[in-house]
Amino acid sequence: MINQNIKIAVDAIVFGYEKGTLYVLAVQQRFGELADRWVLPGGFIKDDEPLLVAVERELKEEAGIMVNYLEQLGTFGDDIYRDDRFRVISVAYFALVNPKNFVLKADTDAKDAKWFPVKQIPQLGYDHNEMVKLAHQRLKSKLTYQPIGFDLLDPEFLFSDLENLYCSILERDIDRRNFRKKILSFGIVKETDKVVKIGASGRPGKLFTFDKAKYNQLLKDNFQFDIRFA
Amino acid sequence: MINQNIKIAVDAIVFGYEKGTLYVLAVQQRFGELADRWVLPGGFIKDDEPLLVAVERELKEEAGIMVNYLEQLGTFGDDIYRDDRFRVISVAYFALVNPKNFVLKADTDAKDAKWFPVKQIPQLGYDHNEMVKLAHQRLKSKLTYQPIGFDLLDPEFLFSDLENLYCSILERDIDRRNFRKKILSFGIVKETDKVVKIGASGRPGKLFTFDKAKYNQLLKDNFQFDIRFA
DNA sequence: TAGCTTTGTGTTCTTTTTACACAAATAAGA
DNA sequence: TCTTATTTGTGTAAAAAGAACACAAAGCTA
Numbered sequence: 001m002i003n004q005n006i007k008i009a010v011d012a013i014v015f016g017y018e019k020g021t022l023y024v025l026a027v028q029q030r031f032g033e034l035a036d037r038w039v040l041p042g043g044f045i046k047d048d049e050p051l052l053v054a055v056e057r058e059l060k061e062e063a064g065i066m067v068n069y070l071e072q073l074g075t076f077g078d079d080i081y082r083d084d085r086f087r088v089i090s091v092a093y094f095a096l097v098n099p100k101n102f103v104l105k106a107d108t109d110a111k112d113a114k115w116f117p118v119k120q121i122p123q124l125g126y127d128h129n130e131m132v133k134l135a136h137q138r139l140k141s142k143l144t145y146q147p148i149g150f151d152l153l154d155p156e157f158l159f160s161d162l163e164n165l166y167c168s169i170l171e172r173d174i175d176r177r178n179f180r181k182k183i184l185s186f187g188i189v190k191e192t193d194k195v196v197k198i199g200a201s202g203r204p205g206k207l208f209t210f211d212k213a214k215y216n217q218l219l220k221d222n223f224q225f226d227i228r229f230a
Numbered sequence: 231m232i233n234q235n236i237k238i239a240v241d242a243i244v245f246g247y248e249k250g251t252l253y254v255l256a257v258q259q260r261f262g263e264l265a266d267r268w269v270l271p272g273g274f275i276k277d278d279e280p281l282l283v284a285v286e287r288e289l290k291e292e293a294g295i296m297v298n299y300l301e302q303l304g305t306f307g308d309d310i311y312r313d314d315r316f317r318v319i320s321v322a323y324f325a326l327v328n329p330k331n332f333v334l335k336a337d338t339d340a341k342d343a344k345w346f347p348v349k350q351i352p353q354l355g356y357d358h359n360e361m362v363k364l365a366h367q368r369l370k371s372k373l374t375y376q377p378i379g380f381d382l383l384d385p386e387f388l389f390s391d392l393e394n395l396y397c398s399i400l401e402r403d404i405d406r407r408n409f410r411k412k413i414l415s416f417g418i419v420k421e422t423d424k425v426v427k428i429g430a431s432g433r434p435g436k437l438f439t440f441d442k443a444k445y446n447q448l449l450k451d452n453f454q455f456d457i458r459f460a
Numbered sequence: 461t462a463g464c465t466t467t468g469t470g471t472t473c474t475t476t477t478t479a480c481a482c483a484a485a486t487a488a489g490a
Numbered sequence: 491t492c493t494t495a496t497t498t499g500t501g502t503a504a505a506a507a508g509a510a511c512a513c514a515a516a517g518c519t520a
Binding site: 001002004005006007008044045047048049050051052053072074075077078079080085086087089091 | 231236237275280282307308309310315
Binding site for chain 4: 158159160176177180181197198199200201202203204205206
Protein backbone atom coordinates (compact mmCIF):
# COMPACT_ATOMS: atom_id res chain seq x y z
CA MET A 1 0.00 0.00 0.00
CA ILE A 2 1.12 3.45 -0.87
CA ASN A 3 2.51 5.67 1.79
CA GLN A 4 1.54 9.27 1.61
CA ASN A 5 1.75 12.03 4.16
CA ILE A 6 -0.61 14.54 2.73
CA LYS A 7 -3.78 15.84 4.28
CA ILE A 8 -6.88 16.91 2.44
CA ALA A 9 -8.98 19.91 3.30
CA VAL A 10 -11.86 21.82 1.80
CA ASP A 11 -12.30 25.57 1.82
CA ALA A 12 -15.20 27.69 0.71
CA ILE A 13 -15.38 31.10 -0.86
CA VAL A 14 -18.86 32.24 0.02
CA PHE A 15 -20.15 35.36 -1.68
CA GLY A 16 -22.93 37.49 -0.36
CA TYR A 17 -24.40 40.61 -1.88
CA GLU A 18 -26.20 43.47 -0.26
CA LYS A 19 -27.01 46.97 -1.45
CA GLY A 20 -24.46 47.21 -4.19
CA THR A 21 -21.64 45.56 -2.31
CA LEU A 22 -20.23 42.10 -2.80
CA TYR A 23 -18.98 40.36 0.33
CA VAL A 24 -16.88 37.31 1.12
CA LEU A 25 -17.26 35.29 4.26
CA ALA A 26 -14.20 34.77 6.46
CA VAL A 27 -13.75 33.25 9.87
CA GLN A 28 -11.27 33.93 12.58
CA GLN A 29 -9.32 30.92 13.69
CA ARG A 30 -9.56 29.95 17.31
CA PHE A 31 -6.73 27.44 17.56
CA GLY A 32 -3.37 26.66 16.08
CA GLU A 33 -0.49 28.67 14.80
CA LEU A 34 -2.74 31.00 12.93
CA ALA A 35 -5.01 31.70 15.89
CA ASP A 36 -6.84 35.00 15.46
CA ARG A 37 -6.00 35.03 11.79
CA TRP A 38 -8.81 35.44 9.31
CA VAL A 39 -9.17 32.58 6.86
CA LEU A 40 -11.79 31.10 4.60
CA PRO A 41 -14.20 28.70 6.25
CA GLY A 42 -13.03 25.15 5.74
CA GLY A 43 -11.13 22.32 7.31
CA PHE A 44 -9.99 18.75 7.03
CA ILE A 45 -12.32 16.18 5.66
CA LYS A 46 -13.24 13.01 7.45
CA ASP A 47 -12.24 9.62 6.15
CA ASP A 48 -15.75 8.63 5.18
CA GLU A 49 -17.03 12.02 4.16
CA PRO A 50 -17.70 13.10 0.59
CA LEU A 51 -16.08 16.40 -0.26
CA LEU A 52 -19.36 18.22 -0.71
CA VAL A 53 -20.59 17.05 2.65
CA ALA A 54 -17.40 18.25 4.25
CA VAL A 55 -17.84 21.77 2.87
CA GLU A 56 -21.42 21.95 3.97
CA ARG A 57 -20.50 20.71 7.43
CA GLU A 58 -17.71 23.25 7.80
CA LEU A 59 -19.97 26.07 6.70
CA LYS A 60 -22.53 25.09 9.25
CA GLU A 61 -19.97 24.58 12.02
CA GLU A 62 -17.90 27.64 11.42
CA ALA A 63 -20.46 30.18 10.37
CA GLY A 64 -23.90 28.67 10.78
CA ILE A 65 -24.95 29.05 7.17
CA MET A 66 -26.43 27.00 4.36
CA VAL A 67 -25.67 28.23 0.89
CA ASN A 68 -27.91 28.67 -2.15
CA TYR A 69 -25.34 27.61 -4.68
CA LEU A 70 -22.24 25.46 -4.35
CA GLU A 71 -19.79 24.18 -6.89
CA GLN A 72 -16.21 23.06 -6.97
CA LEU A 73 -13.78 25.81 -7.82
CA GLY A 74 -10.46 24.04 -8.01
CA THR A 75 -7.86 22.19 -6.04
CA PHE A 76 -4.83 23.89 -4.59
CA GLY A 77 -1.92 21.53 -4.39
CA ASP A 78 0.94 22.88 -6.45
CA ASP A 79 2.54 24.87 -3.69
CA ILE A 80 3.61 22.09 -1.38
CA TYR A 81 4.24 24.55 1.44
CA ARG A 82 0.92 26.35 1.28
CA ASP A 83 0.39 25.16 4.83
CA ASP A 84 3.65 25.34 6.73
CA ARG A 85 2.80 22.67 9.28
CA PHE A 86 2.64 19.81 6.78
CA ARG A 87 1.44 19.28 3.29
CA VAL A 88 -2.21 20.03 2.77
CA ILE A 89 -4.09 19.89 -0.49
CA SER A 90 -7.25 21.89 -0.44
CA VAL A 91 -10.30 21.54 -2.62
CA ALA A 92 -11.85 24.99 -2.89
CA TYR A 93 -15.58 25.51 -3.34
CA PHE A 94 -17.44 28.46 -4.71
CA ALA A 95 -20.68 29.37 -2.96
CA LEU A 96 -23.44 31.96 -3.11
CA VAL A 97 -25.78 32.93 -0.35
CA ASN A 98 -28.20 35.67 0.53
CA PRO A 99 -26.67 37.20 3.67
CA LYS A 100 -30.09 38.22 4.94
CA ASN A 101 -30.96 34.58 5.39
CA PHE A 102 -28.55 34.12 8.25
CA VAL A 103 -27.10 35.62 11.31
CA LEU A 104 -23.48 34.62 11.25
CA LYS A 105 -22.49 32.65 14.28
CA ALA A 106 -19.11 31.14 14.85
CA ASP A 107 -19.75 27.78 16.36
CA THR A 108 -17.10 25.20 16.98
CA ASP A 109 -13.69 25.98 15.61
CA ALA A 110 -14.11 29.58 14.70
CA LYS A 111 -13.84 32.48 17.07
CA ASP A 112 -15.72 34.80 14.79
CA ALA A 113 -17.27 34.91 11.35
CA LYS A 114 -17.65 38.03 9.29
CA TRP A 115 -18.52 39.42 5.88
CA PHE A 116 -15.73 41.40 4.23
CA PRO A 117 -16.40 43.58 1.21
CA VAL A 118 -14.59 41.93 -1.64
CA LYS A 119 -12.69 45.17 -2.21
CA GLN A 120 -11.41 45.22 1.35
CA ILE A 121 -10.37 41.74 2.21
CA PRO A 122 -7.58 41.60 4.76
CA GLN A 123 -4.61 39.35 4.36
CA LEU A 124 -5.90 35.87 4.95
CA GLY A 125 -4.02 32.79 6.07
CA TYR A 126 -2.53 30.21 3.72
CA ASP A 127 -3.18 30.91 0.05
CA HIS A 128 -6.71 32.01 0.72
CA ASN A 129 -6.39 35.39 -0.95
CA GLU A 130 -5.53 33.57 -4.15
CA MET A 131 -8.61 31.44 -3.76
CA VAL A 132 -10.78 34.50 -3.33
CA LYS A 133 -9.29 36.04 -6.44
CA LEU A 134 -9.99 32.97 -8.52
CA ALA A 135 -13.50 32.68 -7.14
CA HIS A 136 -14.15 36.32 -7.86
CA GLN A 137 -13.16 35.83 -11.48
CA ARG A 138 -15.38 32.79 -11.66
CA LEU A 139 -18.30 34.74 -10.27
CA LYS A 140 -17.83 37.52 -12.78
CA SER A 141 -17.62 35.26 -15.75
CA LYS A 142 -20.33 32.90 -14.61
CA LEU A 143 -22.73 35.75 -14.07
CA THR A 144 -22.73 36.27 -17.83
CA TYR A 145 -23.61 32.75 -18.87
CA GLN A 146 -25.54 31.25 -15.97
CA PRO A 147 -28.43 32.73 -14.02
CA ILE A 148 -26.64 32.56 -10.67
CA GLY A 149 -27.22 36.18 -9.75
CA PHE A 150 -30.59 35.18 -8.35
CA ASP A 151 -28.92 33.11 -5.67
CA LEU A 152 -27.57 36.31 -4.22
CA LEU A 153 -30.93 38.08 -4.11
CA ASP A 154 -34.19 37.67 -2.25
CA PRO A 155 -36.68 35.32 -3.91
CA GLU A 156 -38.66 38.42 -4.85
CA PHE A 157 -36.72 41.39 -6.07
CA LEU A 158 -37.06 44.63 -7.93
CA PHE A 159 -35.71 44.76 -11.43
CA SER A 160 -33.38 47.48 -10.29
CA ASP A 161 -31.92 45.10 -7.70
CA LEU A 162 -30.96 42.66 -10.40
CA GLU A 163 -29.60 45.42 -12.55
CA ASN A 164 -27.54 46.89 -9.73
CA LEU A 165 -26.17 43.47 -8.90
CA TYR A 166 -24.88 43.08 -12.45
CA CYS A 167 -23.55 46.63 -12.53
CA SER A 168 -21.68 46.39 -9.30
CA ILE A 169 -20.26 42.90 -9.67
CA LEU A 170 -19.25 43.34 -13.29
CA GLU A 171 -18.14 46.88 -12.58
CA ARG A 172 -19.69 48.52 -15.58
CA ASP A 173 -22.68 50.54 -16.63
CA ILE A 174 -25.66 48.81 -18.04
CA ASP A 175 -28.41 50.29 -20.16
CA ARG A 176 -31.49 49.80 -18.07
CA ARG A 177 -33.86 49.38 -20.99
CA ASN A 178 -31.72 46.92 -22.90
CA PHE A 179 -31.02 44.89 -19.78
CA ARG A 180 -34.68 44.60 -18.91
CA LYS A 181 -35.61 43.73 -22.48
CA LYS A 182 -33.01 41.00 -22.67
CA ILE A 183 -33.71 39.41 -19.31
CA LEU A 184 -37.44 39.40 -19.91
CA SER A 185 -36.96 37.94 -23.38
CA PHE A 186 -35.57 34.77 -21.79
CA GLY A 187 -38.84 34.18 -20.04
CA ILE A 188 -37.22 32.97 -16.84
CA VAL A 189 -38.04 36.02 -14.77
CA LYS A 190 -41.69 36.49 -13.91
CA GLU A 191 -43.44 39.57 -12.80
CA THR A 192 -45.50 39.20 -9.62
CA ASP A 193 -48.46 41.40 -8.87
CA LYS A 194 -46.83 42.88 -5.82
CA VAL A 195 -45.77 46.46 -5.91
CA VAL A 196 -43.48 47.80 -3.24
CA LYS A 197 -41.58 50.89 -2.42
CA ILE A 198 -38.18 50.70 -0.85
CA GLY A 199 -36.28 53.68 0.42
CA ALA A 200 -37.46 57.20 0.86
CA SER A 201 -38.65 58.33 -2.51
CA GLY A 202 -39.36 57.36 -6.05
CA ARG A 203 -42.00 55.44 -7.87
CA PRO A 204 -42.86 52.02 -6.40
CA GLY A 205 -41.79 49.02 -8.45
CA LYS A 206 -43.07 45.54 -9.18
CA LEU A 207 -41.45 42.53 -7.61
CA PHE A 208 -40.06 39.82 -9.85
CA THR A 209 -39.11 36.19 -9.28
CA PHE A 210 -36.71 33.82 -10.98
CA ASP A 211 -38.59 30.88 -12.45
CA LYS A 212 -36.12 28.07 -11.95
CA ALA A 213 -38.45 25.39 -13.25
CA LYS A 214 -38.87 27.29 -16.48
CA TYR A 215 -35.12 27.72 -16.73
CA ASN A 216 -34.48 24.00 -16.29
CA GLN A 217 -37.09 23.26 -18.89
CA LEU A 218 -35.50 25.66 -21.37
CA LEU A 219 -32.12 24.08 -20.73
CA LYS A 220 -33.41 20.88 -22.26
CA ASP A 221 -34.07 22.78 -25.47
CA ASN A 222 -30.50 24.01 -25.61
CA PHE A 223 -31.34 27.36 -24.18
CA GLN A 224 -28.28 29.45 -23.49
CA PHE A 225 -28.48 32.17 -20.85
CA ASP A 226 -26.23 34.98 -21.95
CA ILE A 227 -25.84 38.55 -20.79
CA ARG A 228 -23.23 40.82 -22.28
CA PHE A 229 -23.38 44.56 -22.63
CA ALA A 230 -21.43 47.42 -24.01
CA MET B 231 -2.10 16.38 14.19
CA ILE B 232 -5.02 15.24 12.11
CA ASN B 233 -5.38 11.63 11.24
CA GLN B 234 -6.60 10.89 7.79
CA ASN B 235 -6.52 7.73 5.74
CA ILE B 236 -7.08 9.09 2.32
CA LYS B 237 -4.73 8.88 -0.63
CA ILE B 238 -4.41 11.44 -3.37
CA ALA B 239 -3.98 10.64 -7.01
CA VAL B 240 -3.99 12.51 -10.28
CA ASP B 241 -5.50 11.32 -13.54
CA ALA B 242 -5.35 12.80 -16.99
CA ILE B 243 -7.83 12.87 -19.81
CA VAL B 244 -5.62 13.40 -22.83
CA PHE B 245 -7.34 14.21 -26.10
CA GLY B 246 -5.79 13.69 -29.48
CA TYR B 247 -7.27 14.43 -32.87
CA GLU B 248 -6.53 12.95 -36.22
CA LYS B 249 -8.40 12.96 -39.51
CA GLY B 250 -11.81 13.81 -38.17
CA THR B 251 -11.66 11.60 -35.11
CA LEU B 252 -11.21 12.61 -31.51
CA TYR B 253 -9.27 10.17 -29.36
CA VAL B 254 -8.66 9.69 -25.66
CA LEU B 255 -5.54 8.13 -24.26
CA ALA B 256 -5.89 5.12 -21.98
CA VAL B 257 -3.38 2.76 -20.47
CA GLN B 258 -3.62 -0.85 -19.49
CA GLN B 259 -2.76 -1.55 -15.90
CA ARG B 260 0.05 -3.95 -15.28
CA PHE B 261 -0.38 -4.59 -11.56
CA GLY B 262 -3.01 -4.73 -8.90
CA GLU B 263 -6.59 -5.83 -8.75
CA LEU B 264 -7.42 -4.15 -11.97
CA ALA B 265 -4.53 -5.68 -13.90
CA ASP B 266 -5.21 -5.66 -17.65
CA ARG B 267 -7.99 -3.15 -17.15
CA TRP B 268 -7.90 0.02 -19.21
CA VAL B 269 -7.78 3.19 -17.19
CA LEU B 270 -6.78 6.80 -17.62
CA PRO B 271 -3.12 7.53 -17.16
CA GLY B 272 -2.45 8.69 -13.62
CA GLY B 273 -1.35 7.62 -10.21
CA PHE B 274 -0.55 8.61 -6.69
CA ILE B 275 1.33 11.76 -6.07
CA LYS B 276 4.53 11.95 -4.10
CA ASP B 277 4.74 13.77 -0.78
CA ASP B 278 6.86 16.57 -2.15
CA GLU B 279 5.43 16.75 -5.63
CA PRO B 280 3.16 19.52 -6.92
CA LEU B 281 0.02 18.18 -8.57
CA LEU B 282 0.96 19.44 -12.01
CA VAL B 283 4.34 17.79 -11.80
CA ALA B 284 2.73 14.54 -10.81
CA VAL B 285 0.47 14.53 -13.88
CA GLU B 286 3.33 15.31 -16.19
CA ARG B 287 5.44 12.59 -14.62
CA GLU B 288 2.68 10.01 -14.95
CA LEU B 289 2.09 10.92 -18.57
CA LYS B 290 5.73 10.49 -19.32
CA GLU B 291 6.04 7.25 -17.36
CA GLU B 292 2.89 5.58 -18.53
CA ALA B 293 2.67 6.71 -22.11
CA GLY B 294 5.81 8.61 -23.00
CA ILE B 295 4.09 11.83 -23.95
CA MET B 296 4.31 15.53 -23.22
CA VAL B 297 1.14 17.48 -23.77
CA ASN B 298 0.50 20.79 -25.49
CA TYR B 299 -2.17 21.96 -23.12
CA LEU B 300 -2.90 21.02 -19.54
CA GLU B 301 -5.39 22.34 -17.03
CA GLN B 302 -7.17 21.11 -13.97
CA LEU B 303 -10.55 19.59 -14.69
CA GLY B 304 -11.90 18.80 -11.26
CA THR B 305 -11.47 16.69 -8.20
CA PHE B 306 -13.33 13.46 -7.71
CA GLY B 307 -13.91 12.78 -4.08
CA ASP B 308 -17.62 12.54 -3.43
CA ASP B 309 -17.92 8.83 -4.03
CA ILE B 310 -15.87 7.52 -1.15
CA TYR B 311 -15.73 4.06 -2.71
CA ARG B 312 -14.58 5.12 -6.15
CA ASP B 313 -11.52 2.98 -5.52
CA ASP B 314 -12.51 -0.16 -3.69
CA ARG B 315 -9.16 -0.78 -2.06
CA PHE B 316 -9.19 2.33 0.10
CA ARG B 317 -10.30 5.88 -0.21
CA VAL B 318 -8.66 7.77 -3.02
CA ILE B 319 -9.39 11.31 -4.06
CA SER B 320 -8.30 12.05 -7.57
CA VAL B 321 -7.53 15.38 -9.16
CA ALA B 322 -8.36 15.06 -12.85
CA TYR B 323 -6.52 17.02 -15.51
CA PHE B 324 -7.59 17.89 -19.00
CA ALA B 325 -4.91 17.71 -21.67
CA LEU B 326 -4.50 18.20 -25.40
CA VAL B 327 -1.81 16.74 -27.59
CA ASN B 328 -1.05 16.19 -31.23
CA PRO B 329 -0.84 12.39 -31.50
CA LYS B 330 1.61 12.64 -34.37
CA ASN B 331 4.18 14.06 -32.02
CA PHE B 332 4.61 10.81 -30.15
CA VAL B 333 4.82 7.10 -30.46
CA LEU B 334 2.97 5.79 -27.47
CA LYS B 335 5.11 3.63 -25.30
CA ALA B 336 4.06 2.11 -22.04
CA ASP B 337 6.99 2.47 -19.74
CA THR B 338 6.93 1.69 -16.08
CA ASP B 339 3.57 0.85 -14.64
CA ALA B 340 1.55 0.43 -17.75
CA LYS B 341 1.43 -2.66 -19.89
CA ASP B 342 0.15 -0.81 -22.88
CA ALA B 343 -1.03 2.63 -23.93
CA LYS B 344 -3.54 3.29 -26.64
CA TRP B 345 -5.73 5.91 -28.31
CA PHE B 346 -9.44 5.13 -28.18
CA PRO B 347 -11.89 7.04 -30.35
CA VAL B 348 -13.99 9.06 -27.96
CA LYS B 349 -17.07 7.38 -29.39
CA GLN B 350 -15.75 3.93 -28.63
CA ILE B 351 -14.24 4.05 -25.22
CA PRO B 352 -14.39 0.75 -23.40
CA GLN B 353 -15.44 0.47 -19.82
CA LEU B 354 -12.59 1.93 -17.84
CA GLY B 355 -11.62 1.28 -14.24
CA TYR B 356 -12.76 3.38 -11.30
CA ASP B 357 -14.92 6.36 -12.28
CA HIS B 358 -12.79 7.11 -15.29
CA ASN B 359 -15.62 7.02 -17.80
CA GLU B 360 -17.25 9.82 -15.85
CA MET B 361 -14.05 11.79 -16.01
CA VAL B 362 -13.88 11.36 -19.76
CA LYS B 363 -17.44 12.52 -20.09
CA LEU B 364 -16.80 15.65 -18.10
CA ALA B 365 -13.58 16.35 -19.98
CA HIS B 366 -15.36 15.87 -23.28
CA GLN B 367 -17.95 18.47 -22.31
CA ARG B 368 -15.21 20.82 -21.24
CA LEU B 369 -13.45 20.38 -24.55
CA LYS B 370 -16.60 21.11 -26.50
CA SER B 371 -17.45 24.21 -24.60
CA LYS B 372 -13.92 25.49 -24.35
CA LEU B 373 -13.43 25.14 -28.08
CA THR B 374 -15.97 27.92 -28.52
CA TYR B 375 -14.36 30.48 -26.27
CA GLN B 376 -10.65 29.67 -26.23
CA PRO B 377 -8.36 28.95 -29.16
CA ILE B 378 -7.37 25.52 -27.89
CA GLY B 379 -8.16 23.68 -31.10
CA PHE B 380 -4.71 24.58 -32.37
CA ASP B 381 -3.14 22.43 -29.67
CA LEU B 382 -4.65 19.41 -31.38
CA LEU B 383 -3.30 20.29 -34.83
CA ASP B 384 0.09 20.51 -36.47
CA PRO B 385 1.78 23.89 -36.14
CA GLU B 386 0.98 24.44 -39.80
CA PHE B 387 -2.42 23.37 -40.99
CA LEU B 388 -4.88 23.77 -43.78
CA PHE B 389 -7.93 25.87 -43.10
CA SER B 390 -10.02 22.83 -43.82
CA ASP B 391 -8.22 20.97 -41.03
CA LEU B 392 -9.31 23.58 -38.55
CA GLU B 393 -12.79 23.59 -39.92
CA ASN B 394 -13.08 19.81 -39.81
CA LEU B 395 -11.81 19.79 -36.26
CA TYR B 396 -14.59 22.13 -35.20
CA CYS B 397 -17.18 20.25 -37.20
CA SER B 398 -16.29 16.87 -35.85
CA ILE B 399 -15.75 17.79 -32.23
CA LEU B 400 -18.79 20.02 -31.99
CA GLU B 401 -20.77 17.58 -34.13
CA ARG B 402 -22.39 20.10 -36.38
CA ASP B 403 -22.10 21.58 -39.81
CA ILE B 404 -20.25 24.78 -40.26
CA ASP B 405 -20.51 27.20 -43.13
CA ARG B 406 -17.05 27.23 -44.61
CA ARG B 407 -17.14 30.83 -45.72
CA ASN B 408 -18.50 32.24 -42.49
CA PHE B 409 -16.07 30.21 -40.44
CA ARG B 410 -13.09 31.39 -42.40
CA LYS B 411 -14.26 34.99 -42.32
CA LYS B 412 -14.70 34.91 -38.57
CA ILE B 413 -11.45 33.17 -37.71
CA LEU B 414 -9.46 35.44 -39.98
CA SER B 415 -11.16 38.51 -38.56
CA PHE B 416 -9.57 37.77 -35.19
CA GLY B 417 -6.13 38.17 -36.70
CA ILE B 418 -4.65 35.31 -34.70
CA VAL B 419 -4.32 32.91 -37.62
CA LYS B 420 -1.69 33.78 -40.18
CA GLU B 421 -1.40 32.58 -43.71
CA THR B 422 2.02 31.20 -44.64
CA ASP B 423 3.30 31.21 -48.17
CA LYS B 424 3.41 27.45 -48.31
CA VAL B 425 0.98 25.66 -50.52
CA VAL B 426 0.50 21.94 -50.16
CA LYS B 427 -1.69 19.21 -51.44
CA ILE B 428 -2.76 16.43 -49.17
CA GLY B 429 -4.61 13.39 -50.39
CA ALA B 430 -5.23 12.27 -53.90
CA SER B 431 -7.16 15.04 -55.52
CA GLY B 432 -8.39 18.57 -55.23
CA ARG B 433 -6.89 22.00 -55.36
CA PRO B 434 -3.84 22.55 -53.13
CA GLY B 435 -4.33 24.82 -50.14
CA LYS B 436 -2.29 27.31 -48.18
CA LEU B 437 -0.91 26.42 -44.79
CA PHE B 438 -1.86 28.55 -41.81
CA THR B 439 -0.38 29.01 -38.36
CA PHE B 440 -1.79 30.11 -35.03
CA ASP B 441 -0.08 33.28 -33.84
CA LYS B 442 -0.02 32.76 -30.11
CA ALA B 443 1.96 35.91 -29.39
CA LYS B 444 -0.64 37.95 -31.18
CA TYR B 445 -3.39 36.20 -29.25
CA ASN B 446 -1.74 36.95 -25.91
CA GLN B 447 -1.33 40.53 -26.92
CA LEU B 448 -4.99 40.83 -27.88
CA LEU B 449 -5.99 39.30 -24.57
CA LYS B 450 -4.58 42.33 -22.81
CA ASP B 451 -7.01 44.48 -24.76
CA ASN B 452 -9.95 42.42 -23.57
CA PHE B 453 -10.15 40.43 -26.76
CA GLN B 454 -12.66 37.63 -26.54
CA PHE B 455 -12.22 34.62 -28.79
CA ASP B 456 -15.65 33.35 -29.66
CA ILE B 457 -16.88 30.90 -32.26
CA ARG B 458 -20.53 29.98 -32.46
CA PHE B 459 -22.44 28.95 -35.53
CA ALA B 460 -25.87 27.99 -36.63
C1' DT C 461 -10.54 16.76 -72.23
C1' DA C 462 -14.30 15.52 -69.19
C1' DG C 463 -15.25 14.56 -64.62
C1' DC C 464 -14.14 14.53 -59.75
C1' DT C 465 -12.47 16.75 -55.68
C1' DT C 466 -10.91 20.35 -52.77
C1' DT C 467 -9.76 25.36 -52.09
C1' DG C 468 -11.07 30.10 -52.24
C1' DT C 469 -14.09 34.02 -52.32
C1' DG C 470 -18.77 38.32 -51.75
C1' DT C 471 -23.26 39.74 -51.22
C1' DT C 472 -27.88 39.91 -49.41
C1' DC C 473 -31.04 39.24 -45.88
C1' DT C 474 -32.11 38.65 -41.09
C1' DT C 475 -31.31 39.09 -36.40
C1' DT C 476 -29.18 41.12 -32.57
C1' DT C 477 -27.15 44.82 -30.27
C1' DT C 478 -26.56 49.47 -29.23
C1' DA C 479 -27.81 54.17 -28.28
C1' DC C 480 -30.91 57.15 -26.55
C1' DA C 481 -35.31 60.37 -23.74
C1' DC C 482 -39.43 61.18 -21.57
C1' DA C 483 -43.71 60.22 -18.85
C1' DA C 484 -45.69 58.12 -14.49
C1' DA C 485 -45.66 57.43 -9.50
C1' DT C 486 -44.40 58.69 -5.09
C1' DA C 487 -42.21 61.66 -1.04
C1' DA C 488 -40.49 65.86 0.80
C1' DG C 489 -40.20 70.49 1.34
C1' DA C 490 -41.40 75.19 0.09
C1' DT D 491 -50.88 72.42 -3.02
C1' DC D 492 -47.38 73.03 -6.07
C1' DT D 493 -42.61 72.33 -7.19
C1' DT D 494 -38.63 69.42 -6.96
C1' DA D 495 -36.22 65.21 -6.43
C1' DT D 496 -36.12 60.34 -7.07
C1' DT D 497 -37.11 55.98 -8.96
C1' DT D 498 -39.80 52.96 -12.25
C1' DG D 499 -41.33 51.94 -16.78
C1' DT D 500 -41.32 52.00 -21.77
C1' DG D 501 -40.11 52.19 -27.85
C1' DT D 502 -37.62 53.21 -31.88
C1' DA D 503 -33.97 53.91 -35.13
C1' DA D 504 -29.29 53.06 -36.52
C1' DA D 505 -25.39 49.92 -36.56
C1' DA D 506 -23.25 45.61 -36.26
C1' DA D 507 -23.15 40.78 -36.40
C1' DG D 508 -24.72 36.48 -38.01
C1' DA D 509 -26.92 33.36 -41.41
C1' DA D 510 -27.70 31.78 -45.96
C1' DC D 511 -26.08 30.92 -50.20
C1' DA D 512 -23.10 29.48 -55.42
C1' DC D 513 -19.62 29.41 -58.49
C1' DA D 514 -14.85 29.69 -60.32
C1' DA D 515 -9.93 28.02 -59.83
C1' DA D 516 -6.51 24.35 -59.27
C1' DG D 517 -5.11 20.00 -59.39
C1' DC D 518 -5.74 14.67 -60.27
C1' DT D 519 -7.51 10.61 -62.85
C1' DA D 520 -9.29 8.05 -66.38
